[in-house]
Amino acid sequence: MAASILQRCQFPLQTFSKCVNYRLIARRRLLSAAYTDTALWEQRQKDPQDLGQLASLMDRTYERKFPVSSLVIGRFIDTLSSREEVDKAEYYLYKFRHSPNCWYLRDWSVHSWFRQCLKHGARDKVLYTLKNKVQFGMFPDDFTFNLLIDSFIKDADFKGACAVVEEVMLQESFQRSSTQILSLYALSKYLATKPELSWQEERIMGASLMLAGLKQENSVGFSAQILGFALIGKVELSAGIHAVFHQMPLIWTSGYLARALAVISSVCCHFTHVQLSEEVLESVEKILQDLSVIPDGQISANDTEEEEDTLERLKLPEYMQRFKELKDRLLAQNQTVPRSLDSLVSDLTRETLAGCEESDLAQYRQTVRDWEAERHQLIQRERETKERNQEERLSKQRLGAAH
Numbered sequence: 001m002a003a004s005i006l007q008r009c010q011f012p013l014q015t016f017s018k019c020v021n022y023r024l025i026a027r028r029r030l031l032s033a034a035y036t037d038t039a040l041w042e043q044r045q046k047d048p049q050d051l052g053q054l055a056s057l058m059d060r061t062y063e064r065k066f067p068v069s070s071l072v073i074g075r076f077i078d079t080l081s082s083r084e085e086v087d088k089a090e091y092y093l094y095k096f097r098h099s100p101n102c103w104y105l106r107d108w109s110v111h112s113w114f115r116q117c118l119k120h121g122a123r124d125k126v127l128y129t130l131k132n133k134v135q136f137g138m139f140p141d142d143f144t145f146n147l148l149i150d151s152f153i154k155d156a157d158f159k160g161a162c163a164v165v166e167e168v169m170l171q172e173s174f175q176r177s178s179t180q181i182l183s184l185y186a187l188s189k190y191l192a193t194k195p196e197l198s199w200q201e202e203r204i205m206g207a208s209l210m211l212a213g214l215k216q217e218n219s220v221g222f223s224a225q226i227l228g229f230a231l232i233g234k235v236e237l238s239a240g241i242h243a244v245f246h247q248m249p250l251i252w253t254s255g256y257l258a259r260a261l262a263v264i265s266s267v268c269c270h271f272t273h274v275q276l277s278e279e280v281l282e283s284v285e286k287i288l289q290d291l292s293v294i295p296d297g298q299i300s301a302n303d304t305e306e307e308e309d310t311l312e313r314l315k316l317p318e319y320m321q322r323f324k325e326l327k328d329r330l331l332a333q334n335q336t337v338p339r340s341l342d343s344l345v346s347d348l349t350r351e352t353l354a355g356c357e358e359s360d361l362a363q364y365r366q367t368v369r370d371w372e373a374e375r376h377q378l379i380q381r382e383r384e385t386k387e388r389n390q391e392e393r394l395s396k397q398r399l400g401a402a403h
Contacts, residue, residue: 031150031182035357040365041115044372047379051079058092067101071378074109083120089113090125090136097137105137108371111144118151126151127160130167140167142176143364149182158193161186162208169208172249174215178356183212184224184345192342199235199243206231207248220348223277223341225263230284233257237291237316240309254312257319260284264326267335275337277344281327288320 054076058068073096080086093113096105117126126148129138140148145168152161165183174180187209197205210228213221233256236244245252267274330336337344 030154030353031146031178032354032357035361036147036150038115038119040368041112044368045376047075047078049075049079051076051081051085054079055088055092058095062095062099067099068096069382070101070104070106070109071375071382074106074112074375077109077112077116080116080120083122086116086120086122086125089116090129093129093136093138097135102137106371106375107141108368108375110138110140113138114140114144114148118147123151123157123160127163130164133167139171141367142173142179143360143367145173146176146178146182146360149179149186153182153186153189158186158190159195162190162205165208165212166204169204169211170249172211174212176356176360177215178353178360180212180216181345181349181353181356183208184216184220185349187212187224188340188342188345192340199239202231203235203244203248206235207250211249216348217271217274218348219275219277219337220341220344222263222267222271222274223280223344226260226276227280227283227341229256229260229263230287233260234287234291236309237313238294240306241312242306254308257288257312258315261319261322261326264323264330268326268329268333272333272335275335276330277341278336278338279340281330281336285323285327288316288323291316292320 054072058072058076061068061072073092076092077089080089096102113129114126117123117129129136130140130148133139145164148164149161149168152158152164165186168174168179168183174183187205191205195201206228208228209224210232213224213228215221216224232244232250236254236256241252241254244250244256264276267276
């Protein structure tokens with residue numbers, strides 16, 4: 001009986017210990033405090049302005065059909081100090097984007113806008129201006145994308161994080177290892193919730209997984225590519241190849257399921273040290289099985305089925321047979337691991353993300369210095385222009401007085 005009581009006392013302690021360990025691991029998986037620290041950004045040379053006066057200046061300038069300068073809209077963004085002001089700023093961002101100077105919204109102003117949104121709890125504005133980037137001119141750099149993804153992940157808003165990853169995918173901004181890892185973390189966490197996805201969402205999810213995993217030559221990278229290609233292939237066979245590449249950074253050549261199988265084959269032949277997620281392989285198998293029960297003559301999403309789509313559907317039995325052969329080979333070579341993609345990504349994040357930060361931060365420091373140098377040049381040019389205009393006005397006044 002004493003042993004039974006002791007076991008009952010130990011169980012809550014073990015559970016608590018697991019929860020504590022999980023939280024500690026979760027913290028280590030995210031960007032460090034040094035990465036997200038605002039000190040470097042806040043230490044820039046200040047240019048104190050009155051927000052109301054800047055808004056009035058822009059209103060008068062637009063009324064006179066003159067362009068607002070990139071310095072003015074930049075100062076306006078830098079001066080925002082509350083959520084209410086962030087909400088009002090949206091109007092002026094839109095106006096600037098639709099003005100003759102629309103191409104001159106500076107990169108540091110885009111970065112400042114997203115920092116201001118995060119600072120004042122306006123993540124809805126983050127997503128809104130990202131989704132409507134053409135209307136607002138918001139095309140963040142990789143470092144800014146990382147800050148945004150991390151912000152959503154920290155609050156366990158994995159759907160919001162995936163919305164940011166979608167924009168990374170559309171801009172094809174997966175150059176940094178840190179961006180790839182954060183994106184895969186967000187995607188795998190969201191998929192782990194077993195969401196019901198429309199075919200449009202499957203296309204986005206597939207493209208994001210595939211592109212984020214391309215440069216990761218490890219279990220995570222190959223598993224992500226395979227699942228990504230398979231999801232895109234599912235869309236291809238159910239909605240047609242045109243639905244796949246429309247407004248997406250994807251090639252328009254048929255055969256996305258074949259590409260998924262090609263990745264598996266490559267792992268079998270050339271990366272025999274890599275183990276693929278069994279969960280991912282099961283997902284691919286289910287996709288193939290689900291597609292096999294769709295009637296051959298089913299109408300595609302565009303109410304027509306192209307010849308190339310029909311030919312691709314005819315290859316489905318071949319794909320299923322090829323998948324079975326490759327899966328058997330993986331099992332024979334001990335190249336599968338009984339773990340989810342989420343679990344593999346979590347380990348990769350914990351092991352490698354911190355190592356990516358140093359180079360990112362060094363590059364960010366240099367970028368801020370370059371931005372500041374360019375901003376000071378523009379301020380000097382602005383000052384010289386004002387002095388020249390003032391001299392011209394005085395000269396005209398003197399000429400008028402003389403006559």
